[in-house]
Amino acid sequence: xxxxVKRNSKQASKQPASSSGEPETxxxxxxxxxxxxxxxxxxxxxxxxRALDQHGPDLGMEDVAAEAxxxxxxxxxxxxxxxxxxxALGQRGTNILFERLIPAIxxxxxxxxxxxxxxxxxxxxxxEHPNLYRLLARGSWPDKPxxxxxxxxxxxxIATALTALLGDYMRMFNMDSGAAEPWAHGIVGLVxxxxxxxxxxxxxxxxxxVEYLTQLIWAAIDGLLRQRGxxxxxxxxxxxxxxxxxxxxxxETA
Numbered sequence: 001x002x003x004x005v006k007r008n009s010k011q012a013s014k015q016p017a018s019s020s021g022e023p024e025t026x027x028x029x030x031x032x033x034x035x036x037x038x039x040x041x042x043x044x045x046x047x048x049x050r051a052l053d054q055h056g057p058d059l060g061m062e063d064v065a066a067e068a069x070x071x072x073x074x075x076x077x078x079x080x081x082x083x084x085x086x087x088a089l090g091q092r093g094t095n096i097l098f099e100r101l102i103p104a105i106x107x108x109x110x111x112x113x114x115x116x117x118x119x120x121x122x123x124x125x126x127x128e129h130p131n132l133y134r135l136l137a138r139g140s141w142p143d144k145p146x147x148x149x150x151x152x153x154x155x156x157x158i159a160t161a162l163t164a165l166l167g168d169y170m171r172m173f174n175m176d177s178g179a180a181e182p183w184a185h186g187i188v189g190l191v192x193x194x195x196x197x198x199x200x201x202x203x204x205x206x207x208x209x210v211e212y213l214t215q216l217i218w219a220a221i222d223g224l225l226r227q228r229g230x231x232x233x234x235x236x237x238x239x240x241x242x243x244x245x246x247x248x249x250x251x252e253t254a
Contacts, residue, residue, distance in 0.1 A: 041078045044068050045088050049132060052089075057135035061085070083146045086135070090150030093132050097125050097154065105165070106243040111221070112234035116214040119191065123206050126195050133199065151192075159188045161244045168242040173230050187217060 047068035048059075055063045061082060065075045079085045100121040107114050126133045133151075140146045162184035167177035191213060198209050218234055225232055232238070 037078065041088065044070075044075060044078055045085075045092050048085060048089055049092065049129065052129075052131040052135065056131050057138060083148075086140070086146045087148050087150075089132060090136055090148060093125075093129065093136055094150065094154055096129065097122070100125060101158070102244075105161070106241075108237060108241045110235045110237045111232065112214065112218055115217055116210060119210045119213050119217075120206075122191060123195060123198070123210055126199055127206055130199055133195075137196065155188050155192060159185045162187060164244050165242055169238075172240060172242070173225065173228065175228050175230075179224075183220075190217075 044064065048064045051059050051063045051067040054067070061072055061075060064085070065072045068075065079088065101118060104114070104117040104121040107117055109117065136150045139149055139151075159181075163181045166184055167180035170177040170180055194209065194213060198204070198206075222232070222234065
């Protein structure tokens with residue numbers, strides 16, 4: 001479900017694509033029907049997101065069908081079962097997160113506001129879609145196991161991207177980049193665990209938890225830099241802005 005990290009990659013295929021991003025088959029009638037199914041499936045995923053807001057992660061297919069204004073049999077024409085819907089919700093959740101997170105990670109800002117913006121993007125998503133995050137973090141419906149761990153897959157992808165980003169900066173400062181990978185995984189784990197705690201407790205505002213984490217992560221970066229004799233002003237942009245891109249596999253659309 002999740003692809004690998006691609007940095008400064010070009011378009012992989014020159015094949016004509018439909019408005020859904022998928023290659024055309026050459027059969028106009030078949031392509032129109034396929035586009036229709038893709039569009040309807042997307043509509044049902046959005047209905048499932050709204051139903052999650054109302055009913056929580058224990059919602060049933062009948063709740064999704066009611067929100068979409070269709071019967072369950074119609075819903076099952078587009079999803080094999082609840083596990084299929086779970087995967088589709090995971091894909092949608094990943095898209096929502098990455099649409100906000102990647103521009104923040106790659107922003108041409110000073111280190112401190114760049115970290116703050118990336119954290120705010122993550123916390124903004126889980127604040128707006130708490131039940132979606134709870135469902136995906138749990139990894140299954142109450143009555144249906146799911147052979148997909150969306151949260152773990154996204155964690156791995158983001159950590160891989162951060163590894164590349166941190167490694168580039170460490171080499172820029174003539175430092176050994178070997179620590180970039182454990183450091184990246186540590187940051188991702190810190191943010192996710194804090195996010196889950198905050199989502200359940202809400203003992204402080206989103207701005208406060210983002211600021212605490214921003215200062216904590218920068219303190220670790222600054223401490224490591226100073227150990228190597230490097231001093232960086234966290235409020236001034238760096239001379240070079242290193243960026244990464246995240247790529248996912250194709251969404252299941254049939």
